[in-house]
Amino acid sequence: MVEGVWVGPGQHTPAKPRSFSSAIIPARTTDLASDVSFRCLDLVQIALADNPYDWTWGVLSEAGIYTWGHTIGLNLGEPWRFVTWALGQPRIYSVAYAPALSPGELAREYGPVIGDAARPDYPAVQLTLTLAP
């Protein structure tokens, strides 16, 4: 998992936050340090049923693309970026939709654990991240 921040058009690249509310999971074959472009899943915060103030990461499905700001923006064709400090210095990636994955395809591309965090009734959103020049 790679934590980061979604940055929309007109927004400045932020300073590294104390905590992250966004994250991605790169595909299994990804080498974050060297890959200029890779596919990933979009992780969003999901509240836990038994604790009103705690949450866990969930894989964003196509059912939810109208309810998060960055995917609303991608739906509109806006240029969104993902900024991560996972390798130390900030890295800025441009973001585009990649083909969505059925629940059966998820394990093959991302490993068996991912399926538990994804909805079984909707395809998972997949993104292509490309290192910005």
Add this chain to the structure above:
Amino acid sequence: MSFTRSWDAELGATWLDDPSLVSALDVWVRRRMLEHHRRAARPAQQDSLGPWTVDGLVSEIRRHAHSGHWSWATTAICFLQELLFCIDDGAVELSRHLATSFVDEVLTLRYLRNVIAHPARMPVVVGENAVDELCFRMDRDPEFAQFAAELIGNWSLFGDRRVTVFALRRLNTAGRGYIRQLGLLAQR
């Protein structure tokens, strides 16, 4: 006059520009939505509970403001007000447990919502309407007093940037109070 402050500076001074606070409220609201659905024996998932979410509305406020669509940015602020401060009870009235320290700010936003979201509602002979109530409250803020006097006689100015800024500041105060009341800061 801070009316000259850029929109980015206005937004940057609010909780709406802090992803961790937006996310904290977003998760909390989705959870309350889910509980209401379950109580009504409706199957539901947190990413598909309805058309309006905190994260989505904050992005719409930003989007419309950057395009200069001030009336739509104000509308999104009014919707966000209703979502945040009514969802605990799951209806259209203010949730019963809201702290008194920021309720007045919410009420101000609700008068604005009544103007913005009920476009056919016209003045009546007897009694005050939402425009009067809003302008009366806006007049308390020295920075907006002159504009309030103009607004009460020219309702087309509800599409003005100054209304959006006024609403944003009310939402900021009320939202920060609510975040404190809910204890969400400690979780982040």
